[in-house]
Amino acid sequence: MSMLLSPQLDEKQLKQDVLDALxxxxxxxxxLGSQLEKLTLIQTRRKILLxxxxxxxxxxxxxxxxxxxxxxxxxxxxxxxxxxxxxLNKETVQAVTNKLGHLNQDQTKRSQRNAIEQxxxxxLKQEMxxxxxxxxxxxxxxxxxxxxxxxxxxxxxxxxxxxxxxxxEAGPWVIVVSGIGGIGKTSLADAxxxxxxxxxxxxxxxxxxxxxxxxxxxxxxDNLIIEYVMGQVAxxxxxxxxxxxxxxxxxFAVRQALKDNPHLxxxxxxxxxxxxxxxxxxxxxxxxxxxxxxxxxxxxxxxxGINIHTLTxxxxxxxxxxxxxxxxxxxxxxxxxxxxxxxxxxxxxxxGNPLALKLIVSLATVxxxxxxxxxxxxxxxxxxxxxxxxxxxxxxxxxxxxxxxxLEIMPMAAANGMGESQMxxxxxxxxxxxxxxxxELAHRSLLxxxxxxxxxxxxxxxxxxxxxKTDIIGLPDEH
Numbered sequence: 001m002s003m004l005l006s007p008q009l010d011e012k013q014l015k016q017d018v019l020d021a022l023x024x025x026x027x028x029x030x031x032l033g034s035q036l037e038k039l040t041l042i043q044t045r046r047k048i049l050l051x052x053x054x055x056x057x058x059x060x061x062x063x064x065x066x067x068x069x070x071x072x073x074x075x076x077x078x079x080x081x082x083x084x085x086x087x088l089n090k091e092t093v094q095a096v097t098n099k100l101g102h103l104n105q106d107q108t109k110r111s112q113r114n115a116i117e118q119x120x121x122x123x124l125k126q127e128m129x130x131x132x133x134x135x136x137x138x139x140x141x142x143x144x145x146x147x148x149x150x151x152x153x154x155x156x157x158x159x160x161x162x163x164x165x166x167x168x169e170a171g172p173w174v175i176v177v178s179g180i181g182g183i184g185k186t187s188l189a190d191a192x193x194x195x196x197x198x199x200x201x202x203x204x205x206x207x208x209x210x211x212x213x214x215x216x217x218x219x220x221x222d223n224l225i226i227e228y229v230m231g232q233v234a235x236x237x238x239x240x241x242x243x244x245x246x247x248x249x250x251x252f253a254v255r256q257a258l259k260d261n262p263h264l265x266x267x268x269x270x271x272x273x274x275x276x277x278x279x280x281x282x283x284x285x286x287x288x289x290x291x292x293x294x295x296x297x298x299x300x301x302x303x304x305g306i307n308i309h310t311l312t313x314x315x316x317x318x319x320x321x322x323x324x325x326x327x328x329x330x331x332x333x334x335x336x337x338x339x340x341x342x343x344x345x346x347x348x349x350x351x352g353n354p355l356a357l358k359l360i361v362s363l364a365t366v367x368x369x370x371x372x373x374x375x376x377x378x379x380x381x382x383x384x385x386x387x388x389x390x391x392x393x394x395x396x397x398x399x400x401x402x403x404x405x406x407l408e409i410m411p412m413a414a415a416n417g418m419g420e421s422q423m424x425x426x427x428x429x430x431x432x433x434x435x436x437x438x439x440e441l442a443h444r445s446l447l448x449x450x451x452x453x454x455x456x457x458x459x460x461x462x463x464x465x466x467x468x469k470t471d472i473i474g475l476p477d478e479h
């Protein structure tokens with residue numbers, strides 16, 4: 001992500017800001033220096049130490065500097081001693097020289113400069129370690145990425161543009177990533193959030209995935225989606241609110257938390273048009289200073305304060321890159337080195353839709369690619385939903401018996417996926433056959449691999465879920 005904005009610190013400027021802060025040790029000025037103000041160590045400490053007081057910034061800076069001097073003392077006792085005498089005790093260079101006894105004034109000044117450089121370096125190391133721990137904490141609260149990081153294509157400009165908008169201290173306060181199913185809305189939002197969190201501009205990042213299956217089985221009020229979203233956000237921002245708290249009181253507490261400090265809230269998979277219209281208007285009132293990212297098929301036309309970024313089909317160049325990368329992943333050597341001319345027939349059928357591209361490439365592992373494409377053309381598939389249905393039907397027919405049995409149970413998976421033991425218990429497949437089926441479905445882009453290396457979980461794309469429910473299981477289509 002090096003093409004995006006960089007949260008790196010300027011160590012040279014940090015040294016100057018450390019010197020300025022030491023020189024103003026006993027002053028309540030809020031002018032802390034550009035690099036010191038960027039330190040998450042300072043920002044976090046400030047929130048702990050009387051955040052509403054005008055001198056909170058000075059208290060935070062002094063406490064971090066003092067801890068840094070204590071760390072320096074373990075490495076260089078004389079350097080720490082000089083800083084204490086010069087800045088905490090406000091003694092002159094001559095007085096410090098006299099106390100040390102073995103240095104002249106020039107040597108004392110040189111030792112002071114070295115001590116400040118050492119202190120700045122210690123603070124920088126502490127800052128980077130703290131940032132890394134905070135990033136790990138934030139990432140642990142996100143769902144696993146829905147893509148291979150190296151396999152995100154065609155969104156370089158979108159990432160840069162949206163990152164700039166989110167990091168801007170003013171609006172837009174609500175960003176809607178819109179587009180048809182399978183176009184990569186969730187993948188873009190996920191990549192964007194994982195980059196943005198490295199700037200520590202938001203206190204927390206909250207990811208709410210709309211699960212239509214869950215919503216339609218629970219007894220919510222008329223404002224179904226709104227109440228679901230507010231409940232999920234409340235669980236993160238207001239965990240002390242008990243379950244039986246009146247909805248109005250809970251919503252007020254959430255709104256206050258969003259207004260008091262900047263938070264980033266992602267609302268993913270907003271597919272129902274009427275629910276979307278109400279939610280767009282509702283979150284606009286909750287925003288500022290907090291910001292929202294919403295992934296949706298619906299474009300909120302006519303609402304102020306909302307920026308709409310519509311994802312369109314990949315270019316032929318990006319589609320070729322995706323196909324080559326994916327073919328390499330699944331061991332399809334013929335397509336791993338494909339040229340744009342060789343990819344163009346696939347591109348013409350799919351229109352450059354990422355999920356459709358991957359599904360067709362996965363079919364090429366068992367069927368001749370020309371046969372797959374000819375079948376789609378002869379079927380006169382027009383709209384994207386019809387194209388997916390035709391592709392999914394072809395993929396389904398090419399699966400093994402065990403892979404079909406496993407895929408049929410996947411609509412029961414929760415939003416964060418299903419673990420191996422649960423999959424085995426529900427499918428009834430012996431462990432060996434289960435892993436063979438998992439591997440087959442993952443290679444065919446029908447299973448999304450989530451979780452960690454230590455604990456894998458598996459889920460399915462909502463379009464896969466829709467196909468299974470309507471064409472295989474026989475449930476009514478919710479969309």
